[in-house]
Amino acid sequence: QVQLQESGPGLVKPSETLSLTCTVSGDSIRSFYWSWIRQPPGKTLEWIGYGSFSGTSNYNPSLASRAVISLDTSKNQFTLRLTSLTSADTAVYYCARGKASPVSWGQGTLVTVSS
């Protein structure tokens, strides 16, 4: 059974770049699609985008200019980079297996954007 675990900084300053890693066990990231989803406080879930080993990727238009998802097959991990952070990016960030339908999720990691 696949398991996903997010890791990264809990606190980031405005205008900086966020880098989050999702470590996958029980599946090879060479297979399937891998996504990031977030939930700001008091709001619903927001899909950020997906990536794959083949290089296929797609991003939410609301974040497309700032988000990049990349895969590291040597570590069986995938990463989200989000640039030019503002307080609106404060959220719990989840990684998931799936393209448009998250099948397996990580527990999430809280990222706070504050000076």
Next chain:
Amino acid sequence: DIQMTQSPSSLSASIGDRVTITCQASQDILTSLNWHQHKPGKAPRLLIYGASNLESGVPSRFSGSGSGTDFTFTISSLQPEDVATYYCQQSDNLPPTFGGGTKVEIK
């Protein structure tokens, strides 16, 4: 983006009660509708995909129905372990979008 309107936003029911949640899409999404369960501090869990298909290992008291723009999620007999927030999510068009969630509590 497709808007997903979920109701109610919260409900309180007794053990053994039948619980129903509705989800409406802003346009026709055929049966491209998933239901996820989220317990605090835990990873969200996919319960139903394709509007009515039970994910492997999910108890049969959970069910889903609907097509087009109107969907229903049902717990046939509410159990204590079902306390969670439930989200509908459309996968017909990118970007995938989620309903606002329904928080289910025990009365």
